[in-house]
Amino acid sequence: MDLILWRHAEAEDGVPDLERRLTAKGRKQAERVAQWLLQRLPARFILLSSPAVRAQQTAEALGAPIKTDKTLAPGAGPAAIVKACGWPDYKGAVVVAGHQPDLGRALAYLLGASGSFSVKKGALWWISNRVRDEKDQVVVRAVMSPDLL
Numbered sequence: 352m353d354l355i356l357w358r359h360a361e362a363e364d365g366v367p368d369l370e371r372r373l374t375a376k377g378r379k380q381a382e383r384v385a386q387w388l389l390q391r392l393p394a395r396f397i398l399l400s401s402p403a404v405r406a407q408q409t410a411e412a413l414g415a416p417i418k419t420d421k422t423l424a425p426g427a428g429p430a431a432i433v434k435a436c437g438w439p440d441y442k443g444a445v446v447v448a449g450h451q452p453d454l455g456r457a458l459a460y461l462l463g464a465s466g467s468f469s470v471k472k473g474a475l476w477w478i479s480n481r482v483r484d485e486k487d488q489v490v491v492r493a494v495m496s497p498d499l500l
Contacts, residue, residue: 352437352438352439352440352441352442352443352444352445352479352480353393353396353443353444353445353477353478353479353492354436354438354444354445354447354461354477354478354479354480355388355392355444355445355446355447355475355476355477355478356432356447356449356454356457356458356470356475356476356478357384357388357409357410357446357447357448357449357454357473357474357475358409358448358449358450358451358454358470358471358472358473358474358475359373359377359381359401359403359405359406359408359409359448359449359450359472359473360373360376360377360378360380360381360384360405360408360409360472360473360497361373361374361376361377361380361472361473362374362377362405362472368403368425369402369403369404369424369425370404371403371404371405372404372405372408373405373408373409377405377408377409377472377473378408378412379497380472380473380497381408381409381411381412381473381497382412383473383497383500384412384473384474384475384495384497384500385412385413385414386500387495387500388413388446388475389413389414391493392444392446393443393444395443395444396415396443396444396445396446397418397436397441397443397444397445397446398410398413398415398416398417398418398445398446398448399417399418399419399420399423399435399436399445399446399447399448400417400418400419400420400423400447400448400449401419401420401423401424401425401427401448401449401450402419402420402421402423402424403424403425403450406423406448406449406450407419407448409448409473410446410448413446417448420435422434422435423435423447423448423449423450423453424450425450425453426450426453427449427450427453427457428453428456429453429456429457429459429460429461430460432447432449432453432454432457433457433460433461435447438461438480439480439487451469451470451472452467454470454476455467455468455469455470458470458476458478461478461489462478462489462491463489471496471497471498472497473496473497474494474495474496474497475493475494475495476491476493476494477491477492477493477494477495478490478491478492479492
């Protein structure tokens, strides 16, 4: 399975939190990362998103159908994120547009680390799983930030 955890791009400040929209900079960040992803993703993938507008707008940059999952809303725990994407049993690629610190905690959980990883606005972590010597392994395939594109 390939799992891409993509933090929403830069968003406006304000409340209500779920209605915050991307800024002009955030839209550019999402577009740059989406173009990078589209060059590398398999033809078929699932795109999951938090119901928050900023995550939806980030996901929309991929130009693919979005499945909104309320369990990915801000405050999602690692187990909820892992369950929503079907890790590690799904056969294929799943892109999850979500939030920090949720995605950082899910990464730590998946990589067997304590605490959390920092995921910059608009950035993604691409991991996959494999079995080697009869042991499950998590492989970091890429970490990409919009400021590097």
